[in-house]
Amino acid sequence: MIVGDLDQQEFAEGLSGVGLCIQFGPFNLRIHSNLPTFTHVAYPLYAPYPLFPASQLIDFHIQITSPPGLRRWVRRQACFALDGHFPFAPYAVDHAFPALEWGINWCIATRAHHLLMLHAAGVERNGHAILFPASPGDGKSTLCTALIHSGWRLLSDEFGLVRPEDGMLLPLPRVIPLKNQSIEVIRQFRPQAVIGPEFLGTRKGTVAHVQPPLESIRRAQECARARWLIFPRWIADAPLSLTPIAKSQAFLLVATNAFNYEVLDQASFRLVAQLVRDCDCFTLIYSNLDEAISTLDQLAPNCQ
Amino acid sequence: MVLLPAAKALIWQKWDDLYLVYQPSSAETHVFNETSALILASIERGPRPLASVREWTADRLGLSADDLVPEEFDLAVTRLEELGLLDRGDDTIAAE
Numbered sequence: 001m002i003v004g005d006l007d008q009q010e011f012a013e014g015l016s017g018v019g020l021c022i023q024f025g026p027f028n029l030r031i032h033s034n035l036p037t038f039t040h041v042a043y044p045l046y047a048p049y050p051l052f053p054a055s056q057l058i059d060f061h062i063q064i065t066s067p068p069g070l071r072r073w074v075r076r077q078a079c080f081a082l083d084g085h086f087p088f089a090p091y092a093v094d095h096a097f098p099a100l101e102w103g104i105n106w107c108i109a110t111r112a113h114h115l116l117m118l119h120a121a122g123v124e125r126n127g128h129a130i131l132f133p134a135s136p137g138d139g140k141s142t143l144c145t146a147l148i149h150s151g152w153r154l155l156s157d158e159f160g161l162v163r164p165e166d167g168m169l170l171p172l173p174r175v176i177p178l179k180n181q182s183i184e185v186i187r188q189f190r191p192q193a194v195i196g197p198e199f200l201g202t203r204k205g206t207v208a209h210v211q212p213p214l215e216s217i218r219r220a221q222e223c224a225r226a227r228w229l230i231f232p233r234w235i236a237d238a239p240l241s242l243t244p245i246a247k248s249q250a251f252l253l254v255a256t257n258a259f260n261y262e263v264l265d266q267a268s269f270r271l272v273a274q275l276v277r278d279c280d281c282f283t284l285i286y287s288n289l290d291e292a293i294s295t296l297d298q299l300a301p302n303c304q
Numbered sequence: 305m306v307l308l309p310a311a312k313a314l315i316w317q318k319w320d321d322l323y324l325v326y327q328p329s330s331a332e333t334h335v336f337n338e339t340s341a342l343i344l345a346s347i348e349r350g351p352r353p354l355a356s357v358r359e360w361t362a363d364r365l366g367l368s369a370d371d372l373v374p375e376e377f378d379l380a381v382t383r384l385e386e387l388g389l390l391d392r393g394d395d396t397i398a399a400e
Contacts, residue, residue, distance in 0.1 A: 247319035269326040273317045
């Protein structure tokens with residue numbers, strides 16, 4: 001059963017009651033909300049995601065709700081909570097959806113230490129995955145969004161999740177938050193992309209969320225092995241360049257970019273070393289999405 | 305003077321002319337050039353006289369002991385000591 005099997009009223013009632021259990025890749029979330037500003041945005045964007053029975057193990061009990069007590073009548077705000085604790089200052093009520101999405105990121109980054117978590121986007125085609133470790137502003141999400149609307153499967157936009165047992169990448173195909181100019185870039189690039197409303201003046205500027213293609217969500221339990229490590233950087237008007245880099249440099253870039261490299265002790269070292277050994281490593285400078293995709297398509301054998 | 309290993313069970317990964325070394329006792333990852341890595345490798349099996357380490361390192365670098373720049377060698381030893389990867393001891397340790 002998926003969220004879209006409910007009508008919008010059932011969805012809202014489920015959220016405001018005991019909460020709805022929604023599966024995002026390897027994580028089971030129970031989400032509770034009493035905010036129409038959240039449910040109106042979440043319903044269409046979450047529609048393809050699987051629901052799971054409440055009897056299953058739940059990784060994170062989260063909520064985005066009105067402030068507790070009298071404050072709810074004074075200011076219209078949205079408060080994110082994990083297990084009943086409120087780790088962040090309240091958000092404007094109109095920003096409830098991005099607030100919950102950021103909250104989910106925080107839950108994963110601070111709790112999912114059974115996995116090596118790289119700050120990286122990931123896409124897959126024909127069993128071969130590209131990881132894009134990058135810093136904010138490097139154009140990772142824009143490139144990833146363009147690729148998944150050009151025949152690649154989304155593994156994740158934010159977390160490169162590496163399973164310690166075998167080094168496989170676990171998909172986490174959540175909605176992708178585009179920021180500022182990237183929103184219009186993707187609207188122009190793929191007008192058919194499903195993009196939610198724009199949230200103006202958030203803590204990260206203007207944000208809009210892209211729903212991944214349904215195929216990516218359907219295959220969310222299908223792991224992939226990394227074949228390329230590509231460090232992208234968008235530079236206005238720059239000619240495209242895909243340049244091999246030394247493995248030692250790639251190692252350092254990946255290790256320093258991981259959310260929990262220090263937490264996992266020597267397992268991190270072994271996993272990152274294995275990842276770098278198994279991958280061809282490049283830097284990618286791009287300004288034009290079509291050029292970048294054409295170049296990356298040529299990496300994957302039989303990709304057409 | 306002898307040099308002694310100060311950290312156990314190091315994990316090594318060599319790429320190009322750089323060595324990445326994971327130190328379990330501190331959970332730190334180090335990046336070393338060949339000289340530093342060879343000094344560390346020379347004492348992995350136990351204490352070794354400083355002169356012998358210098359000679360062995362130079363030999364592996366394709367140099368004579370005299371050709372190994374003393375300042376570079378001394379700096380590498382000092383840095384490895386600061387990182388808790390080696391200790392200095394007197395000659396009686398080597399005899400033991």
